[in-house]
Amino acid sequence: xxxxxxxxxxxxxxxxxxxxxxxxxxxxxxxxxxxxxxxxxxxxxxxxxxxxxxxxxxxxxxxxxxxxxxxxxxxxxxxxxxxxxxxxxxxxxxxxxxxxxxxxxxxxxxxxxxxxxxxxxxxxxxxxxxxxxxxxxxxxxxxxxxxxxxxxxxxxxxxxxxxxxxxxxxxxxxxxxxxxxxxxxxxxxxxxxxx
Amino acid sequence: xxxxxxxxxxxxxxxxxxxxxxxxxxxxxxxxxxxxxxxxxxxxxxxxxxxxxxxxxxxxxxxxxxxxxxxxxxxxxxxxxxxxxxxxxxxxxxxxxxxxxxxxxxxxxxxxxxxxxxxxxxxxxxxxxxxxxxxxxxxxxxxxxxxxxxxxxxxxxxxxxxxxxxxxxxxxxxxxxxxxxxxxxxxxxxxxxxxxxxxxxxxxxxxxxxxxxxxxxxxxxxxxxxxxxxxxxxxxxxxxxxxxxxxxxxxxxxxxxxxxxxxxxxxxxxxxxxxxxxxxxxxxxxxxxxxxxxxxxxxxxxxxxxxxxxxxxxxxxxxxxxxxxxxxxxxxxxxxxxxxxxxxxxxxxxxxxxxxxxxxxxxxxxxxxxxxxxxxxxxxxxxxxxxxxxxxxxxxxxxxxxxxxxxxxxxxxxxxxxxxxxxxxxxxxxxxxxxxxxxxxxxxxx
Numbered sequence: 001x002x003x004x005x006x007x008x009x010x011x012x013x014x015x016x017x018x019x020x021x022x023x024x025x026x027x028x029x030x031x032x033x034x035x036x037x038x039x040x041x042x043x044x045x046x047x048x049x050x051x052x053x054x055x056x057x058x059x060x061x062x063x064x065x066x067x068x069x070x071x072x073x074x075x076x077x078x079x080x081x082x083x084x085x086x087x088x089x090x091x092x093x094x095x096x097x098x099x100x101x102x103x104x105x106x107x108x109x110x111x112x113x114x115x116x117x118x119x120x121x122x123x124x125x126x127x128x129x130x131x132x133x134x135x136x137x138x139x140x141x142x143x144x145x146x147x148x149x150x151x152x153x154x155x156x157x158x159x160x161x162x163x164x165x166x167x168x169x170x171x172x173x174x175x176x177x178x179x180x181x182x183x184x185x186x187x188x189x190x191x192x193x194x195x
Numbered sequence: 196x197x198x199x200x201x202x203x204x205x206x207x208x209x210x211x212x213x214x215x216x217x218x219x220x221x222x223x224x225x226x227x228x229x230x231x232x233x234x235x236x237x238x239x240x241x242x243x244x245x246x247x248x249x250x251x252x253x254x255x256x257x258x259x260x261x262x263x264x265x266x267x268x269x270x271x272x273x274x275x276x277x278x279x280x281x282x283x284x285x286x287x288x289x290x291x292x293x294x295x296x297x298x299x300x301x302x303x304x305x306x307x308x309x310x311x312x313x314x315x316x317x318x319x320x321x322x323x324x325x326x327x328x329x330x331x332x333x334x335x336x337x338x339x340x341x342x343x344x345x346x347x348x349x350x351x352x353x354x355x356x357x358x359x360x361x362x363x364x365x366x367x368x369x370x371x372x373x374x375x376x377x378x379x380x381x382x383x384x385x386x387x388x389x390x391x392x393x394x395x396x397x398x399x400x401x402x403x404x405x406x407x408x409x410x411x412x413x414x415x416x417x418x419x420x421x422x423x424x425x426x427x428x429x430x431x432x433x434x435x436x437x438x439x440x441x442x443x444x445x446x447x448x449x450x451x452x453x454x455x456x457x458x459x460x461x462x463x464x465x466x467x468x469x470x471x472x473x474x475x476x477x478x479x480x481x482x483x484x485x486x487x488x489x490x491x492x493x494x495x496x497x498x499x500x501x502x503x504x505x506x507x508x509x510x511x512x513x514x515x516x517x518x519x520x521x522x523x524x525x526x527x528x529x530x531x532x533x534x535x536x537x538x539x540x541x542x543x544x545x546x547x548x549x550x551x552x553x554x555x556x557x558x559x560x561x562x563x564x565x566x567x568x569x570x571x572x573x574x575x576x577x578x579x580x581x582x583x584x585x586x587x588x589x590x591x592x593x594x595x596x597x598x599x600x601x602x603x604x605x606x607x608x609x610x611x612x613x614x615x616x617x618x619x620x621x622x623x624x625x626x627x628x629x630x631x632x633x634x635x636x637x638x639x640x641x
Contacts, residue, residue: 084219086219
């Protein structure tokens with residue numbers, strides 16, 4: 001391998017690391033919303049049953065938060081490899097780490113990234129419409145700026161695609177490093193540090 | 196070839212592509228994208244964001260992260276360990292008692308967490324070594340744990356039932372109510388089976404020396420321990436389910452109150468540390484995201500499948516089956532059972548059920564009954580060798596001395612029990628529908 005190549009790889013590894021850091025950080029931020037959701041819905045229930053005081057804005061805020069959790073948490077979940085796989089083969093005994101890296105590389109290139117692009121492209125008019133119409137909640141007392149929450153759909157898949165790029169880099173690393181045990185050990189250490 | 200036939204081929208391609216092992220959500224989406232692009236044009240996918248929007252604004256589905264939060268929080272509060280310990284003390288002196296206590300704890304954990312993998316793993320880690328240490332036969336021990344851990348599918352409030360309710364189009368409360376009697380039936384039969392084994396083959400399920408155990412944990416009274424460990428989670432479950440059944444609160448609302456209750460319980464037990472709280476929040480985020488990303492992928496699949504007329508083809512095929520309604524029931528249950536070997540509940544719920552549920556409703560099959568049959572069926576499927584999910588979960592955490600063949604053998608009687616109950620539900624639909632109807636009437640008066 002030439003030094004130039006090595007430099008390029010190192011820079012890519014740096015990029016992957018940056019993406020993963022960002023993914024971890026964003027996921028941790030988003031996770032606070034789950035606690036907020038518990039408290040908010042509990043508060044809402046209490047107010048409604050004890051004081052007969054319901055609020056449309058509050059209810060809308062609740063599903064806004066719900067949507068934020070699963071949309072913005074998606075890339076973070078991908079980073080933790082917790083999107084369910086059918087692991088009959090993937091976790092079979094004869095599958096080496098290297099073969100799994102091939103699956104991840106193939107899947108990210110041909111499944112994840114194209115699907116991300118499809119949704120980003122097809123969601124764009126959906127968001128744009130809402131923006132140009134200045135769409136508000138149709139209910140009186142509802143939340144304004146509906147395009148903001150609609151924009152979370154493409155954003156979810158932008159973040160997923162970004163994480164996908166990190167996966168591609170990591171997979172290539174695993175595949176190329178598979179031959180020399182020394183470098184795979186280095187990889188393992190860096191992964192453990194990430195976890 | 197006609198387009199409908201290609202829709203069926205797409206179904207086959209999806210199953211094959213899933214076997215590669217890349218995350219389900221994106222595999223579903225990408226395969227649908229290819230078939231949709233070829234047969235319907237990419238403009239067709241403008242419908243997709245609207246469907247995603249439908250998921251985002253669905254107030255009932257909001258119950259899913261809340262129930263997940265409640266379950267994980269309870270798990271972190273250490274209630275499972277304590278339940279297993281005190282129940283073991285309570286029942287352990289009887290032959291087979293330790294296994295019975297595991298069924299009861301499994302049912303209770305199922306009612307609070309409703310996440311199959313988590314329950315099987317938790318009990319496998321805590322209870323399996325205890326059972327083996329006290330001389331239980333490996334087959335009986337593993338079978339009991341796998342079967343009890345899988346109860347989370349059917350015992351409300353389960354995530355599975357919430358998702359099914361949404362897909363089939365019935366109120367969540369109705370499904371919860373419909374699952375109560377079948378769930379209790381299963382628990383009872385599991386216990387009866389264990390008692391029979393303990394009676395006929397005492398060496399398979401020995402009584403344990405409770406005095407020794409009690410000495411190990413100090414002198415605090417057993418009854419105090421039972422009350423402090425059993426009552427709070429029981430109270431929580433009763434409050435959550437009760438408020439739904441009596442129409443006091445929507446499932447979403449009672450889920451939030453349940454989650455708050457779990458936090459309070461953790462505070463009382465001095466387990467609400469920052470790592471526990473953060474762990475719960477992060478795990479909830481990831482599980483929620485996992486579920487709903489699959490829903491997005493499955494939505495893409497469903498859109499394309501219907502756009503290509505696949506649903507009409509399946510409907511025609513199902514209508515032509517001999518035996519009418521019964522033929523349809525047999526075939527759909529068999530298909531779900533077999534798919535349950537390969538696919539997780541969420542995938543089947545989002546991909547397969549939307550195709551067959553409308554046919555069931557068209558045939559005048561009670562949707563609540565149908566949904567419970569699906570849940571029961573899948574639960575059995577998850578236990579069935581060689582691919583049942585619960586078996587793998589258990590193998591993963593079992594001591595190395597436990598062989599997978601022992602787990603396979605141990606689970607067979609429980610599968611027979613489950614299949615008998617499934618048959619019973621099919622023969623006597625009232626077992627399922629009686630409680631939801633009663634609930635309806637009561638709410639009608641209230």
